[in-house]
Amino acid sequence: MSFYTAMENAMAHMIFYMNRNQKTDVSALAGYLNCLPESLKIDGDIQEQKNFIIFTVSPAYSQDRQNHSGFDGMISCDAYIYHLLKGGEEKSACGLKITRMDIGFRKNGDEGRIESVFWYTVQDMEPWSYRGKITEPETAGIGDGFGAETTSGSLSSEDYLVIKKQVNRPWDQLAISSDEELRRMFCVPGGIEQPDLGSLIGLTSSPAMEITGRNQIQVWYPVELFGIHGNMEGHPSVCRCFYYVNSLFSKDEGKWQMTGQKGWPVLRLPDTPYPQGQRYDKISVDMFPWTLGNEELPGIFEEDSYKIENIINAWVYGCRRGRLCEFYENYMKNDGFVPEMLIRSRGAQTPKLHGEDEILHKLSGMDARYHPGMYTFHTATTPLIEISVDGRTAVGTWFDHSATNLSGSAFEDSKIPYMVFVARYRHHFRKIDGKWFLTDFFWEPLISLKDWSFDRKHSGGLAARKNAVLYPEAFSSDIYSCK
Template identity: 35%
Template sequence: MKYFDIEHEVAAYFHKYQQIELHQMKMCGEGRISMSMSPAYWLSSDERTGGMSCDTYTYHIYKEREEILCKVEVKRLEAVCRENEHALEIEKIQWDTIQVMKPVPYGRNNPFEKIGEYPDLPLKGNASDKDYFAIRNLQNMFFEHRLHEMEKLFSVKEDTVLTAECLKMNAVCGKKKILESFAGWLEKEQKNNHCYLFLGITGMPLIEMTETGESAKGIFMTQIYQIKAGLLGSDVDNWRLVRTMAVTETEYCREAGEWKIHKMKIQNLASLPETPYRNDGRYDKSGMSDEPWDVNQVMRCQPDTETAMEIENIINRWVYGCRRGALREFIEKYMKNSEQKNHMLIRSFGKTTPELNDYEAIERKIDDMTQQYRERFFTFHAPTTPVLTYGPKKKYILGTWFDTAATNLRSMAESLEDIPYMVFVNKYVHKFEKIDGHWYLTDFYCEPIISLQDWRFDMVHSKGYINASKTGKYPKRFELQGEK
C-alpha cells in the first residue's frame, strides 16, 4: 500500500457522496457539495494499514422560508484503510463538523434550476505510483498555469478536445484551437480590469489506467472562481465574484513517454452565491495590471511516493500549527537547518511586503502570528492537491498549492455571535531541500490571489465540534488511529 492508494479509496467514497448529494439537490431542493483540502497520511511499518486526514469546506445549499441560502460547514474527514487478501478497503471513516458559518443568500438566483450531471467514476485505481503521480501533477499543472503556457500539457492528436462550461468553450477540437481560445480569454482579462476570468482549484482525484497502460481517466472535484469586472474604468462597486462547484473529467494519453491531456471536460455542478468583489481594499493579485501571472511549475522529474507523502505531511503540519497555536514548533522542526537556508515571503501587502531572509526574522514573524492565537478562534489554511516536482539537477523539490484561507478576526468582532473571517484564495510556492538527511522547507512563499467577501461566524450558536468539545484546542489529526 502507498499513500496514493489511500487517497484513491477515500476519494472514491468522497465522489460517491457528491453524486448522492447532487441527486438530492435535484429531487429535494437541498444538498451539500464539498471541496477537499489539506490532506495528511500515515502508513504502518508493513504498509498494510494506513490512514488519511483532510479538511473539507462543505457548502450546504437549502431553502428557508422563501429564501435560498448557502452556508459553509468546515469539516474534518478521517479514514483508516486496511489491505486484506483481496483488496484495499476503508476500515473506519468519520466526517465531523468543526463549525458552521452564517448563511449567505442567493438573492434572485436559483441554484436548483441548473444542477449538473456527475460523470461515471473510475473505481479500479490500478495506475502505478509513477503514472498516478504524473497524471495528478499534469492535471493540477493545468490549473496552476491558469491558461498560460499550456503548449506542453496537451496531446498533438487531432481529436484532442476541451469542453469548459465556465469558459463557454463547447468541445473546442485540436491543440492549436484550444491554445488560441486560452489566448483569447487572457486578452479578455485585460479588458476585464485585469481581473481573472478563470481560476480553478482541485481536490482528491480518482485516476484509472486502461488495460494497455497507454491511456488513463481522471475525475477531479473542482472549484471555479471568476470575476465580472466589466470594461476598464467601470465602477468597482458593480464588480462581482462568481463561484462555481464543478467536476473535471479528463482522458490522458502517453506521448513520447510523457502523459498529455487528450480529452478534458470541466462540467458545472452547482453555483454558489455571487458576492461583491473589489481589489482596492485588501491586497490580492487579481486586477493588478502590473502583476503578471507566475507560472512556477514546468514538466520536470517528480519525487518518489515516500518523499511526496513526507512533503504533503509537512504542509499539513503548517496548517495544524496555525490552528493549534504551534507554529514555533513547526519552524523549529521543518525550517531551522544547519545550512541556514531560510526565506519567507507572505505577500499580504503586495510589493511593499518585507522579505524575511534569516531564521531569526522568520521566528519573530511566527511569534507575532502566535500571539494572535486564541483557543476556539480557529483560523483555517486549507491547501488543495499540489504539484510536486524536482528543481534542476534535483537540488530541491518545488511544491505549489492553492489555498482557501479563512482567518478569524476576533479583534474586529462586536460580539461572539458575529465574528468576521477574512477569506482569500492564496497561492503557495514552497521549496524543500534535503539537509542532514531530513527535508526542510527552505523557501516559504504565499500570495493572496483573490479576496472574498468576509464570512461571518456565530460562535455561540454554531453547530459542531466548536461547541460540543470540552477542549478549546482544534482536534488532533489521525484520531481514529492515534496522533502520528
C-alpha cells in the first residue's frame, strides 16, 4: 500500500471513530496510534465539544523528504465541526467551528500509524437557530464491529483508490432525492422521518475502508447533503443534513462491485432561505451535467492521484494566504502549453482567460483582497480523478464548499458577513518531465446560501487574535511561527 493511501485511511478511521463515539479524543484508535497522549495537541474548546459531526475536507499530503518534520509523513487539512447548542427547545442552535488539523504519521509495514495530532481552532461562525424541536446526533448502530477484527493492512492502494472513485462517482452530479436508488439508500429503520430534499448535492470526505473477508471490503464515509425544497413559509429553502454511508464491495472477475449500501442520518442543520437566482446560484438557472462520465479509465497511478490532490490544495492554501500568483508560478507556468482559466463568478457571460498575462491579472486582483487574520475558506471535497492510461494527462472534479470574507478591513470588530456557496472545480492536468501541471482551470458556482456571520469578539482561535497573522502554511508545526 502506498504510504499516501495508508495515511488517508488512518485519518478517515480517526474521524469516523470520533463521530461515532461523540468524543474528540483517541480512546478508540489503538490500532492506528503510535504515540503517547501527550503527543496529541488538541485545543481545549475542540476537546469539549458534544453533540457534533466532524467533516474533513480533502487533505494535503507530504512525506518525510518534503516536510522536514521528523515524521515519515503528514496530512494537513481543515475540519469543520458542526455542534448543537442546547438552550431550551426554542433556543436550540447549531454552531460551526472551523479548525485546522496537522497529523504526523510513522510507517508500520503497510500501515500508517498516527504519531502526532496538532488540532486547533481557526475561527467560530455565529450559530444558526433551529425552529422547533431538534434531536441530538444519532450514531447508534453506526459501524458496529467495524475495526474489531481486521485492519487496513491488507488493502492495496489500487483497491482503495478504485473504491474511493466508485464511492464518489454517484455524487459527481446533481442528484434527485426521488431517485429510487437514492431513496432506498436513505431509508433507515427506526421511524426517523427524512426530509424531501428535492434536487440535492452531496459532499463527501475521505472514506474509511477495511477488508472484511475474502475479496470483500467495507466502507464508511460521511456525506453532507444540500437539498432545495419549499417549506420555509412557502419559499424555497436549503436543507442541510449529515449522513454516514455504509457501502459493501465484492470483487467479481477481478473488478470491485458495490453489493450493498445504506445511509444513517446523523445531524440535520437548521434550514436556511434559498436566494434563488441571486449571486452564485446556478441550479435554478441552468444545470448541465458535469460528471466525468460513467466509464472509469483503467489507469491507476497511486502517487500521481495524491500529487494532483496536492495541487488543488495548493490552490486552497493560496486563497487562504493571498498567494494565488505564487500558485500560478508553481503549477500553471510551463513553456509546453498555454494555460487557460475560467472562474465563472459572473455567470455564463464570464470570459475565459488565456495565457499568463490575463491569468496573472485576475489572480493579482484576488490576492489584493486578502487581509491577514481575515480568512477566506475554499474547501475541496468529493475528489474524482481520472488519469489516462499512459499516465500523462488527467482530469479531476471537486466540490467546493466556500465561505468568502466580504470585509474590507482586517481589523473590524463588528459582525462580518461571509458569502457562502457550493461550487465545483473541473480541472485538466498534464505531466511534463515528471511534474504535474494544471493546464485548464474551471470553477463554477452551483448553490448560493444565506450569508454566514463572523464576530471576532466572540470567536476563539487564530481569527480572534489581536495581531493579524497569515493563515499557517501546510504542515506548520507551530501556529505561532506563522509569517
